[in-house]
Amino acid sequence: MxxxxxxxxxxxxxxxxxxxxxxxxxxxxxxxxxxxxxxxxxxxxxxxxxxxxxxxxxxxxxxxxxxxxxxxxxxxxxxxxxxxxxxxxxxxxxxxxxxxxxxxxxxxxxxxxxxxxxxxxxxxxxxxxxNQLYEWSVRFLDHYQVEVINDTLNQTYELNLSFKNKEFLQKYYDSEGKTREGVEGEVLPLGGLSPIMTPRGKGAYSLLSSQVIIGTAMVDHLGVIEIYLTYQEGKFIPYDMVIGEQGNIK
The missing domain is CATH 2.40.128 (Lipocalin)
Structure with a gap:
């Protein structure tokens, strides 16, 4: 009521x-x-x-x-x-x-x-x-590519940074697109966790989490990790994952 x-x-x-x-x-x-x-x-x-x-x-x-x-x-x-x-x-x-x-x-x-x-x-x-669900590694590759590695699941995803502006790319790549020494990235802790309605009926919800992938600086956003979770057997279980460039995930 x-x-x-x-x-x-x-x-x-x-x-x-x-x-x-x-x-x-x-x-x-x-x-x-x-x-x-x-x-x-x-x-x-x-x-x-x-x-x-x-x-x-x-x-x-x-x-x-x-x-x-x-x-x-x-x-x-x-x-x-x-x-x-x-x-x-x-x-x-x-x-x-x-x-x-x-x-x-x-x-x-x-x-x-x-x-x-x-x-x-x-x-x-x-x-x-x-935040402790998965361990992540982020590695820059030549020709404006980035590997995002889920070390827990042993799965690798690739991001294409070629659409980034010249000033951004110069921080991580030389004029030939080769990766500069010492550059690295990371996955930030939880940035978003949104309730999403389920087919079970009105008022029933699962969750959508998001974590930002960054370069050497906090403001250098490379992409985003979105994980869908539902409650089963006393805890929230991931059932889908999407990794992509910032702004390209809907």
């Missing part, structure tokens, strides 16, 4: 704590009793106008009893934290997805998914598990 006309009560009314900040809020049944709950993302800031968020916590207020269940996230803090509710673990109850920005130049982000079924927080995903 979704309550369109109901406005969530201020979290300060049900959580007695000084200087608590509400970063985001949603309404939906996350406990599985068929009644909508009030879901908050709360924490602290150094000052009212600060943008850095600390002590980020998921707070679920039961839609019937106002009982509060909390889960503190295991990171120091970040920027622009946000909530999304959807069924990721296929139990027909909405789970709680949280995204938080690191605020750095690499556009690296942190993600969590929790089930609050029966008012018991259970972590379904954290960003570190996806």
């Amino acid at each position: 979704f309550i369109d006309a109901v406005t969530p009560p201020p979290i300060e009314m049900v959580i007695q704590e000084e200087q608590i900040c509400t970063f985001d809020r949603k309404i939906g049944d996350v406990t599985g009793d068929g009644i909508d709950d009030f879901v908050y993302l709360t924490g602290h800031k150094k000052s009212p106008d600060a943008i850095y968020q600390e002590g980020i916590t998921i707070s679920v207020v039961d839609g019937v009893t106002n009982e509060v269940t909390e889960q503190v996230l295991d990171l120091n803090g970040g920027y622009g934290s946000a909530l999304f509710l959807g069924d990721f673990n296929q139990d027909e109850i909405s789970d709680i997805y949280v995204s938080i920005s690191s605020g750095g130049s690499g556009n690296i982000n942190y993600y969590y998914i929790y089930s609050f079924k029966d008012k018991t927080p259970v972590q379904l995903l954290d960003y570190q598990s996806l």
Whole structure:
């Protein structure tokens, strides 16, 4: 049951704590009793106008009893934290997805998914598990080619950089297209993790992750790795992968 006309009560009314900040809020049944709950993302800031968020916590207020269940996230803090509710673990109850920005130049982000079924927080995903999913190597080849190697699966993909502008290519190749000495690349940690709807029905979601492939400088984007994941047997399992030049993947 979704309550369109109901406005969530201020979290300060049900959580007695000084200087608590509400970063985001949603309404939906996350406990599985068929009644909508009030879901908050709360924490602290150094000052009212600060943008850095600390002590980020998921707070679920039961839609019937106002009982509060909390889960503190295991990171120091970040920027622009946000909530999304959807069924990721296929139990027909909405789970709680949280995204938080690191605020750095690499556009690296942190993600969590929790089930609050029966008012018991259970972590379904954290960003570190996806960052550790595969080991990657990036190697420049002559004639404006780059090898992206999935060392975990022993699979190699090639990128063609010939479309890049002259200034960019001169950093990595000489006038004959030969690779300069000492140039190398890497795959950055998780930059994006988007819920994607599945054929299972309304409110059912899988995930699409993205990681940027860079050269020697953070701003030198070579391409992107996109991995599709679905929840099976207690964890998110990759079922498809696409690697291509930045901007050519849709």
